[in-house]
Amino acid sequence: MTATPEASWLSRLPLAGGAVALVVTLTLWLSNMSRVPYEDALPTVGAVLALVGLAVLALRLVAGGWARAGLMSGVAAVYILYLPVAVFAVSPSAWMRGGLLLMGGVAAVLAARRIPREAPGVLAVNRKINLILVPIVIGIAGVVLLRQIDLERHRPAPDQAFAAFDGEASATSPDVWHLIFDRYGNNATLGGAYGYDNSAFLSALRKRGFAVNEEAFSNYQRTGHSVASTLNASYLDRLSSSAQAADWVPIYRSLTSSQALRFFERQGYETVFAGSWWNPTRRSGLADRNINYRAVPELGRLVLGQSAIGFALAQTGLAYGDGRGDQCRRATYKFEQLRELADEGSRKYVFAHFLVPHPPFVLNADGSCRSLAKATASSRRDNYVAQIEYANREALRLIDAILAGPRPAVIVLHSDEGPWPEPFVGDERFLGRDPVAVDWAGLNARQLAEKMGILMAIRHVDGAPAPAPASPINVYPQIINAYFSGKGVEPAPRHYVFESDAALYRFKDVTRELN
Numbered sequence: 001m002t003a004t005p006e007a008s009w010l011s012r013l014p015l016a017g018g019a020v021a022l023v024v025t026l027t028l029w030l031s032n033m034s035r036v037p038y039e040d041a042l043p044t045v046g047a048v049l050a051l052v053g054l055a056v057l058a059l060r061l062v063a064g065g066w067a068r069a070g071l072m073s074g075v076a077a078v079y080i081l082y083l084p085v086a087v088f089a090v091s092p093s094a095w096m097r098g099g100l101l102l103m104g105g106v107a108a109v110l111a112a113r114r115i116p117r118e119a120p121g122v123l124a125v126n127r128k129i130n131l132i133l134v135p136i137v138i139g140i141a142g143v144v145l146l147r148q149i150d151l152e153r154h155r156p157a158p159d160q161a162f163a164a165f166d167g168e169a170s171a172t173s174p175d176v177w178h179l180i181f182d183r184y185g186n187n188a189t190l191g192g193a194y195g196y197d198n199s200a201f202l203s204a205l206r207k208r209g210f211a212v213n214e215e216a217f218s219n220y221q222r223t224g225h226s227v228a229s230t231l232n233a234s235y236l237d238r239l240s241s242s243a244q245a246a247d248w249v250p251i252y253r254s255l256t257s258s259q260a261l262r263f264f265e266r267q268g269y270e271t272v273f274a275g276s277w278w279n280p281t282r283r284s285g286l287a288d289r290n291i292n293y294r295a296v297p298e299l300g301r302l303v304l305g306q307s308a309i310g311f312a313l314a315q316t317g318l319a320y321g322d323g324r325g326d327q328c329r330r331a332t333y334k335f336e337q338l339r340e341l342a343d344e345g346s347r348k349y350v351f352a353h354f355l356v357p358h359p360p361f362v363l364n365a366d367g368s369c370r371s372l373a374k375a376t377a378s379s380r381r382d383n384y385v386a387q388i389e390y391a392n393r394e395a396l397r398l399i400d401a402i403l404a405g406p407r408p409a410v411i412v413l414h415s416d417e418g419p420w421p422e423p424f425v426g427d428e429r430f431l432g433r434d435p436v437a438v439d440w441a442g443l444n445a446r447q448l449a450e451k452m453g454i455l456m457a458i459r460h461v462d463g464a465p466a467p468a469p470a471s472p473i474n475v476y477p478q479i480i481n482a483y484f485s486g487k488g489v490e491p492a493p494r495h496y497v498f499e500s501d502a503a504l505y506r507f508k509d510v511t512r513e514l515n
Contacts, residue, residue: 010134011127014060014070017052019133020077026140028302033147034247036299040279044299052077064117067126072112074129079108080308088306094315101308154244158254161239162232165259165476167484169267169347174408174461174483176264177350178475179398181391182223182276182358184415186453187214190388193421193450194381201392202457208399209463210413216456217449217514218417219473221440221497224251224280225504226416227353230472231258235491240505248504252280260476261286264349267484272341274334274352277327277431281353291337291352293330294320323431327355328362328369335394342401357387357419359428365389375429383428384419399459408461410483412475415454421447440497441508448513452495471495 025048029041056066056073063069087100116122190196202212219235220226228251229236236251243250256273261284264271273287279298283290296304304310304320313321320326331354338352356363361375361383367390375383395413402409420434421443427433443451458468458475460482469475471493480486495514496507 008123008127010130011123012067013130014056014066014073014126015130016070016075016126016133017056017073017077018049019130019137020074021048021052021081022137023133023140024077024081024306025299025303026137026144028306029299030140030144030147032299032302033144033151034244034249035252036279036297037249037253038148038152039285040297041299044297044303047300048303065119065122067119068115068117068122071115071122071126071129074133075108075112075115079104081303081306083108084308084311085306097311098315101311105308151244151247151249154242155247155250155253156239156242158232158250158257158259159262161250161254162234162259165233165263165480165484165486166488167263167480167486169269169484172408173267173347174410175269175348175350175402176479177402177409177411178260178352179395179411179413180227180351180353181395181413181415181455182353182355183417183419184357184388184391184455185418185450186216186455189418189450189453193419194385196381196385196388198388198392201396204392204396205399205413205457205459208396208403208459210411210457210459211466211468213456213468213470216414216454216468216471217452217493217495218415218454219471219493219495221417221448221451223278223416224248224255225496225498226472227281228252228254228258230416230475231255231260231351233259233473233476233488233491235473235494235496236505236507240507243505245506246502246504248280251504255280256284257286260351261349263476263480263484268347270346270348272348272350274338274350276353276355277323277330278353278355287351291334291341293333294326295330296320324360324362324372324429325369327360327431331356331363331390331394332367335398338398339401342398342405345406347407354391356391357384359383359434360430361387361428363387363390365393367394372429380425380428410461410479411459412469412479413458414456414469414472414475416472418451418453421450437500439500441499443497445513448497448510452510452514 025045029036052073056069059069059072063072083104087097091097187198190198205212218226219229225236232254239250261271271287272289273284274291275281275283277295282295310321362370364370365386402411424436424438426436456468460466469478474490477488477490495511497510498504499506
């Protein structure tokens with residue numbers, strides 16, 4: 001016996017809005033699954049469904065019934081999540097896009113008003129729409145699940161892929177502050193490629209007791225590989241035996257669940273993770289405290305970025321829509337929070353990743369926000385140097401606050417990679433648009449030196465002269481051996497490039513070219 005529309009659950013449940021939103025969100029996740037792990041994706045999926053649920057509740061007040069509210073939410077979801085994709089493809093003009101979205105909004109309202117109010121008409125329509133959408137959602141969800149299971153089978157856990165640090169804190173063990181300034185080139189790069197003499201900053205570091213290695217190179221050419229190897233004091237060969245060739249997630253998990261964090265957690269230290277907008281260092285679930293500013297999970301950022309809501313936020317400069325403004329304020333906020341943290345008397349391990357002088361170019365040297373117009377009109381050199389000078393000033397202020405604080409501290413200040421050499425440069429004005437495809441194994445010695453030459457400095461507790469780490473992978477062995485009764489052997493400094501985004505775990509040793 002066939003159920004009538006009035007009796008069918010498919011005719012009554014308000015599923016359309018949630019189904020449309022799920023199709024969009026799951027499809028975006030599926031196409032970015034090699035970068036977005038499930039622990040970062042599922043909160044976004046949940047948040048999207050919660051917002052749709054709130055919308056259905058609100059629409060129920062004017063719709064006259066749940067079925068009609070569900071259909072109206074479906075119309076709204078199509079307008080908010082699908083129409084902008086078509087509109088953005090038509091024209092790059094913000095005015096044209098705004099006009100088309102406005103007309104689309106009027107059409108959506110008119111379409112919603114035409115939905116029947118009375119049963120059985122509204123129930124019949126709702127049943128037909130649900131019969132179309134529910135199987136689509138189930139099918140996409142099934143593909144996502146199977147793909148996720150396959151990926152996870154090849155993803156080693158960070159605590160199993162890398163050896164735990166061997167050491168133990170004593171009553172005199174210091175705080176550890178690990179500060180990374182992304183794409184901060186060494187003095188040779190700054191002078192040769194940018195015509196900027198950074199010796200005054202290096203001298204200021206030395207006056208404060210830092211040892212500076214002006215000939216340091218990163219162990220890998222990009223942030224993910226470089227910071228993962230640093231925080232685990234290990235080269236990444238251990239990942240290459242199991243991880244799929246284009247899967248970033250094992251590397252990204254090695255950043256947020258590193259052996260460094262695990263070691264200081266075991267020693268009873270408060271662990272602090274000051275992150276960036278970039279999802280792999282946005283936050284750490286392992287840390288006791290996370291410091292960030294308006295940092296949205298990557299999947300959430302993708303959904304928001306292609307939505308009508310995201311367009312409206314971007315045009316009005318409101319919170320979470322102005323990526324450039326948020327990045328400018330994020331840097332200032334993190335420095336302020338870390339200076340306050342330096343006054344606290346508890347034992348602490350602090351890891352801070354600053355996407356400065358890394359693009360986008362959003363900061364003037366004085367810390368004010370650099371307008372898009374100024375960043376567009378300025379040369380790459382002037383944009384980059386402005387953020388170098390900002391980073392220099394704020395780094396010294398933070399260092400002075402740490403040294404004036406109640407706790408003895410080891411301070412490590414370095415970069416994970418240098419700036420991208422010409423001509424391998426994307427659009428450095430906006431978040432996430434600066435990388436381009438590169439045949440890394442084909443770079444010449446000059447290009448490699450520019451890409452991998454980095455700032456490297458360390459201040460020991462007493463400020464006495466001591467060699468700076470030879471490379472980032474040597475940072476933690478040096479600290480743990482000196483202050484935590486470690487007896488580990490420091491890895492020999494080697495330098496590698498992975499070949500491409502399609503071959504993340506196929507490495508070429510470029511140590512000879514750099515030396």
